[in-house]
Amino acid sequence: MPRLQFLEPIQMLLKMLVDPALQGKRRRFKAEGVVTSPCWQLTVKILEARNLPWADLLSEADPYVILQLSTAPGTKFKTKTITNSDHPVWNETFTFCIQNQVKNVLELRIYDEDSIKQDDLLFEFLYDVSEVLPGKLLQKTFTGSPMVSEELDVEFLAEKILDLPENLITNNVLVARELSCLHVHLYSTGSVVRTPEQEKLQLELVLKGSYEDTQILTLGSASTFLFYYLTAQETELSGRVRSSTDNGWNSPSLTDQFTVPLKPLTKGKEMTIGVPAPYAPGVRLQLKAKSCPKDLAVHLGFNLCSEEQAFLSRRKQVVAKALKQVLQLEEDLQEDEVPVIGIMAIGGGARAMTSLYGHLFALQKLGLLDCVTYFSGTSGSTWTMAHLYGNPEWSQQDLQGPIQYMQEHMAKSKMEAFSSERLRSYHQELNLRAQQWYSTTFVDLWALVLENMLHGQEVHQTLSGQRAALEQGQNPLPLYLSLNVKENNLETLDFKEWVEFSPYEIGFLKYGAFIPSELLGSDFFMGRLMRKLPESRICFLEAVWSNIFSLNLLDLWHSLTSSEEAWKQHIKEKMRNIEKESSVSGTSSYLDTSWLQPGTALAQAFNGFLKSRPLHQRSPNFLHGLQLHQDYRGQKNFSTWADCQLDCTPSQLTPQEPQLCLVDTGYFINTSCPSMFRQGRSLDLILSFDYSLSSPFEVLHQTELYCRTQGLPFPRVNLSPQDLHQPRECHLFSDPDCPEAPVLLHFPLVNVSFKDYSDPGVRRSPAELQAGHLDLSEATSPYSFFNMTYKEEDFDRLLRLSDYNVRNSQDAILQALRMALKHHALGTKPPRVHM
Known part of the structure; x- marks a missing residue:
């Protein structure tokens, strides 16, 4: 019976090598740190706010709300503006695509719109949406500090998106999500019409949340470029034609814009769209989305x-x-x-x-x-x-x-x-x-x-x-x-x-x-x-x-x-x-x-x-x-x-x-x-070399304090009043109460016996005393x-002092x-x- 138990793991391993049904188990074992997780749709409804402060002495605020999730890059929403109100009611709904394996913190900012100067930020709320339970409607009232009475009512709902799982790579601190690569090929079936006012036309393409964000290229010649973006990102490619000589970018005759939602774009299949460019007829964009390599260049x-x-x-x-x-x-x-x-x-x-x-130099001489x-x-x-x-x-x-x-x-x-x-x-x-x-x-x-x-x-x-x-x-x-x-x-x-x-x-x-x-x-x-x-x-x-x-x-x-x-x-x-x-x-x-x-x-x-x-x-x-x-x-x-x-x-x-x-x-x-x-x-011994002039133990005390507050096993730095008054060439520290702490041998920059000895045990002659003074x-x-x-003599003295202090501490080492x-x-x- 014991022999059969010993053979069972081997038999299981051989079966995995030939049985396709078990191949997945082997792959998951090899791909440590890789998890598959579905995405969720987070619905956020901005209801109303109360007791907002006045923007100035003459009028009430003109508030609106900005919603943003850093884990949903490129997605940013804005409510309508309610004029002259300290109790605005919006009842507007927005949706985010989120991954529940990452930390999703929703940023809600209430602004006061101003037509003359920059809009004022009134309040900002940060909300961890992990509190929102799947399938259960949650209404939450955000309040300010106890000293103020401002409130914002928001409604949340989280629902699983069954057809959008992601393969994630994680070390349980950072998460790398799936990327897609959008290949964009620009070409023209017609000729670009140029006028004296418009020597060259350009196409500006924007994919918010992508690595590239914005790319600008010249019309009239074929070109290919890429956008890298989150596969689960519900975003769109937007573009417009403009003149390179138009510094304002808002010429009325060149504001033709277009958008292409990326969600319907099937991986590996091409989509061709026409660019609405009256001055450049026949301009086409050929789009093709592909998966990116799963291997990371960052070691997580x-x-x-x-x-x-x-x-x-x-x-x-x-x-x-x-x-x-x-x-x-x-x-x-x-x-x-x-x-x-x-x-x-x-x-x-x-x-x-x-x-x-x-x-x-001293450690080398001692064979250490x-x-x-x-x-x-x-x-x-x-x-x-x-x-x-x-x-x-x-x-x-x-x-x-x-x-x-x-x-x-x-x-x-x-x-x-x-x-x-x-x-x-x-x-x-x-x-x-x-x-x-x-x-x-x-x-x-x-x-x-x-x-x-x-x-x-x-x-x-x-x-x-x-x-x-x-x-x-x-x-x-x-x-x-x-x-x-x-x-x-x-x-x-x-x-x-x-x-x-x-x-x-x-x-x-x-x-x-x-x-x-x-x-x-x-x-x-x-x-x-x-x-x-x-x-x-x-x-x-x-x-x-x-x-x-x-x-x-x-x-x-x-x-x-x-x-x-x-x-x-x-x-x-x-x-x-x-x-x-x-x-x-x-x-x-x-x-x-x-x-x-x-x-x-x-x-x-x-x-x-x-x-x-x-x-x-x-x-x-x-x-x-x-x-x-x-x-x-x-x-x-x-x-x-x-x-x-x-x-x-x-x-x-x-x-x-x-x-x-x-x-x-x-x-x-x-x-x-x-x-x-x-x-x-897992160090067992640390040789600590300190080069401070005035405080030979300050850095050591700071390091001990920092390590202990962080839970790191650092030895106790216990010094006698004599050591503090006159430090020696080296000080040995250990901590029997903390067996994980390494032994530490600390060498402060001091001139204790070097002033009297040219080498360990060799006293200086009267003519050599000056060489020992630093x-x-x-x-x-x-x-x-x-x-x-x-x-040269100052360099030599400092070098010899450091060399001597180590060699004179050979027994302690x-x-x-x-x-x-x-x-x-x-x-x-x-x-x-x-x-």
Whole structure:
């Protein structure tokens, strides 16, 4: 009997291979993350409003309502205007086609129509339609704040559309829906009549909600173009003929318009229509809708990509060999016994770059560099990383070469970077990027200036090119970190999202969405690659990772006035607000109705002045078009990285933004810690390198606070008064009460014993004492944040200090490595054996 039970799964598998009836089961297993879900028709009836405020002192409001669903792109409805009424009655009905697997939040806006100036927005209501039960009529009254008495009555009905199921791809946070491609072929059976006033006629075609939205082409010659749109979208193609010389676009003789509903257009079959163009008879449009490829160019998933998983297997062999040697182990470590060790370097401009060279140099001398699996950095530390990974064998070769290279360039005058010849070359390259469809900004100029200051020449290296340094597992995996922020309506503390860069992929930790690193800057829609651009050189990414220019006035104010305690209080307050909102509205399928009342025009203008980023960086948003899952807030991976109130409002999150705005992580916390806690990495030991001048533990305390508020296993940072008064070269932290937390060895930038010792255990002679003196005071130090030129002796001293501090901590590092071995063993459970 046991033998038969053992054979049953094999027999079932063989049957699936030959039985067509079971083929679907096998395909669904392979297509993990793919679900089929019907669409629904949402009927919304705007009934009436009461107690609306007067628009001005002389008359009552002339109200109308705008209805919009971000998950039904291109669909926007408007009621009729009721003149002079604080109690308008509309009784108008509108329908939306919605997908119930996504978060559908209806936006209802009441405006006051004005014939002289722009219409005033009176109120805005956001309503999660998941409250509407299928087939049951729901009437809801939306009310304002307790201080006002405005009300809006709306009636809802949801009904399933049986003939419109969709195949969705989802990671339970983001959803990619089915796309169709509309092929449009323009041709003419007659001749275009031109007059002196009309030299050329153009056809404007609009498909709202599509990737292209609007396309304009010249009549008189055959042409073919495409529109990509949601398959379930109930929309229409609209067009009109106009003259290219008509700036107003409203010439009475050329306003002939036409519309073509796309719903009746059968996939694969052609439809031909005539264009009503009196001045261009015989113009025809041939339409044909086709399905788009189902495969995504965006990786939707929180798991590590296959390339990183393969790298880990290769790197473990290198790490196992190195650990055996430095710890003098008697036996070889098996793959599942190898701990995961990471370097976590923070920013600090040229100071961070120089110090990191020293730290790596020391680790290499001690034979410890091969023990490291991950190498993360931000801001200035990424300059070191980008330079080193230009050489695929950098950690296996003497670091004295790249150090000397950087020392020579740091000692040079940086004025040459601003010479007329260099400025011309910058202008030429920025023009070339513009021709390649890149949106160039001041940050791109900063990239070229920074490249010249650090290297004096163009560096023809790309992020994806760094994969060569990982092919044999010969180096740690580099991880670069940035923040995505709002371009013009929020300060960084109010909204920020971690964006990780590696040679394999780039993506959001919060959304579980990643793209191959060579595709950053290319255009995406609904997870599909629309237009591929040439990969940018590494300097343009270095400028993103150290982008200190995209600040707004509120960011600047906080950086100038906030103390560490004020920052901590701010973060705690933010987390309390999120927890309070989550407890009210729930964390999964339902979002409470929210009511927004706009401020005055003056208040809005002042708010925009404070929060706009005049020098912001722009990069196409590869999440464009993707929609949020109905239960996105209930997913652990999303909630781990959701740390602002805006996470409760789907229409305000990044998938709705046309562009990304990437800034230095120092706008929030100067740390690369989040990369260490990505699912699947499970670090056992973190070597933390801090390059702060004035507060050697500030970033560490901020990181601990942030991680604990987010539920991330970070060790307790317990420091004695003596440690705070006089920090040592390294400090070891662990947390027995939190076994998931890695061991952490923190290296602040301090000059404790280096001033008296040239090497560990070797006291300086009186003639050498001057070489041990470093000015690390924030006010007078040559290593200030904005200094990009170091004297050779200053570069050498900072390098030697960092090198010495690590080598002088060799015993502590070895102790931490042994703790990491034990930590990994405790965290690895033996597989169950079935008898």
